Amino acid sequence: MNIEVRELADLGTDARRAFFERDAGVEEVRSDVRDIVERVRREGDVAVREFSKEFDGVQVGNIDVTDAAERAYDEIDDDVREAIEAAAANVREFHETQVPEDWREEFGDAGTRELGRRYRPLDRVGVYAPGGTAAYPSSVLMGVIPAKVAGVEHVAVATPPAEPMNPVTLAAMHVAGADAVYSVGGAQGIAALAYGTETVKAVQKVVGPGNKWVTAAKAEVRGDVDIDFLAGPSEVLVVADETAEARFVAADLVAQAEHDPNASVVAVTDDADLAAEVVAEVERQAGERERTETIEAALESDASGVLLARSMSEAVLFAEEYAAEHLTIQADDDEALLDRIDSAGSVFLGPYTPVAAGDYASGTNHVLPTGGGAKRQGGLSVDHFVRSTTVQRLDREGLSELSETITTLAEAEGLDAHAQSVRERFEE
Numbered sequence: 001m002n003i004e005v006r007e008l009a010d011l012g013t014d015a016r017r018a019f020f021e022r023d024a025g026v027e028e029v030r031s032d033v034r035d036i037v038e039r040v041r042r043e044g045d046v047a048v049r050e051f052s053k054e055f056d057g058v059q060v061g062n063i064d065v066t067d068a069a070e071r072a073y074d075e076i077d078d079d080v081r082e083a084i085e086a087a088a089a090n091v092r093e094f095h096e097t098q099v100p101e102d103w104r105e106e107f108g109d110a111g112t113r114e115l116g117r118r119y120r121p122l123d124r125v126g127v128y129a130p131g132g133t134a135a136y137p138s139s140v141l142m143g144v145i146p147a148k149v150a151g152v153e154h155v156a157v158a159t160p161p162a163e164p165m166n167p168v169t170l171a172a173m174h175v176a177g178a179d180a181v182y183s184v185g186g187a188q189g190i191a192a193l194a195y196g197t198e199t200v201k202a203v204q205k206v207v208g209p210g211n212k213w214v215t216a217a218k219a220e221v222r223g224d225v226d227i228d229f230l231a232g233p234s235e236v237l238v239v240a241d242e243t244a245e246a247r248f249v250a251a252d253l254v255a256q257a258e259h260d261p262n263a264s265v266v267a268v269t270d271d272a273d274l275a276a277e278v279v280a281e282v283e284r285q286a287g288e289r290e291r292t293e294t295i296e297a298a299l300e301s302d303a304s305g306v307l308l309a310r311s312m313s314e315a316v317l318f319a320e321e322y323a324a325e326h327l328t329i330q331a332d333d334d335e336a337l338l339d340r341i342d343s344a345g346s347v348f349l350g351p352y353t354p355v356a357a358g359d360y361a362s363g364t365n366h367v368l369p370t371g372g373g374a375k376r377q378g379g380l381s382v383d384h385f386v387r388s389t390t391v392q393r394l395d396r397e398g399l400s401e402l403s404e405t406i407t408t409l410a411e412a413e414g415l416d417a418h419a420q421s422v423r424e425r426f427e428e
């Protein structure tokens with residue numbers, strides 16, 4: 001692997017585009033994924049079984065493996081069970097702060113105009129829990145717990161089949177409170193949740209992260225079913241100044257790189273010495289990890305690199321444009337830098353806040369928008385599992401106060417029945 005420090009100011013148009021328009025390979029699989037989704041929609045379980053054989057190498061027996069979750073909980077090692085419980089407790093506690101409360105308030109001067117909002121959970125949601133090249137019990141917690149905290153009655157999880165199924169992932173489903181568990185992964189898993197099959201019940205909304213096939217499938221079904229957002233191959237952007245520890249910066253880059261060859265990992269700093277040290281550390285650490293091949297593939301992508309800015313202001317402008325899934329700031333005045341960056345999925349401040357803390361256990365959600373989606377939205381939260389309804393009640397004076405405004409606007413729109421629906425109430 002040969003990584004070089006690149007100067008931000010010297011990046012050409014194509015190089016900049018590779019950073020800012022990164023799609024992690026999703027576009028190149030869109031048409032294959034369209035076919036997979038269509039076949040699952042038409043052929044149900046038959047197609048699910050065929051794709052599981054083709055892409056996961058598993059001849060699936062039962063697609064519904066809900067019963068296996070409770071058994072797995074009893075079977076796994078005590079220390080792993082305790083770690084799942086501890087992480088789940090923190091995730092639950094943080095997400096409980098997000099539960100919105102119904103409210104009504106009085107508006108207006110003359111009479112009463114009572115307005116408010118009411119929140120109700122969705123009825124049926126589907127959570128995708130990845131599990132291709134690694135197991136993701138943590139993603140089970142991140143998807144199922146907010147849905148349950150929101151009050152969703154039926155939370156189904158789809159995860160790739162394996163023989164046997166990963167017991168830790170299954171145990172996490174039990175801890176999180178999943179109501180149904182299906183062994184189907186990839187694009188076929190997303191399609192099964194979205195459209196239903198003989199075994200899988202269709203849901204109202206599909207959430208959760210995954211690789212390029214999963215992400216392309218979520219883009220495909222969006223429109224027929226609600227989704228959270230595109231949460232594809234992982235990304236991290238580290239913004240660092242001369243006070244940063246190169247080992248820590250490199251460790252965060254290498255950690256996210258181990259997820260997927262399509263992961264994007266970037267460090268940007270105004271300190272040339274730090275940049276050179278980070279490169280050396282990344283090369284050293286990558287070689288020492290178990291998933292070296294995946295890490296190196298991610299680091300060699302055009303959307304990854306160590307960048308040298310002329311100033312921290314230039315680094316901050318880059319970070320805003322990049323809109324990273326994970327933004328880590330390792331700098332003297334991290335809060336001042338953060339103040340100037342609006343777009344990021346989740347932010348990690350200071351040397352002792354590795355991205356892995358949020359990935360597993362601090363309590364924040366690790367299902368986050370990738371590919372610049374953080375310009376438009378934040379990560380998975382209780383909000384994704386509730387619908388809001390506005391409620392209003394006007395008394396006679398309240399309506400009288402508004403009647404002139406309503407009738408004038410209704411007539412301006414040429415909708416006199418609207419105007420009359422107000423006048424009617426004041427005529428004898």
Ligand SMILES: NC(=O)c1ccc[n+]([C@@H]2O[C@H](COP(=O)([O-])OP(=O)(O)OC[C@H]3O[C@@H](n4cnc5c(N)ncnc54)[C@H](O)[C@@H]3O)[C@@H](O)[C@H]2O)c1
Binds near residue numbers: 188232
């Ligand atoms: N953005 C986020 O919030 C977030 C969170 C956690 C994980 N992730 C990402 O989730 C992903 C997990 O990836 P993974 O691969 O380990 O698991 P995965 O479950 O996402 O994908 C595995 C599935 O991919 C499908 N697949 C594999 N090769 C295929 C092919 N050639 N054609 C069609 N389908 C194929 C298979 O059906 C398999 O079941 C990583 O990219 C990771 O970075 C993202």
Ligand SMILES: N[C@H](CO)Cc1c[nH]c[nH+]1
Binds near residue numbers: 136234235368
């Ligand atoms: N970093 C991932 C989100 O991009 C989440 C994760 C799960 N396990 C480890 N990490």
Ligand SMILES: [Zn+2]
Binds near residue numbers: 234255256259356
């Ligand atoms: Zn991670």
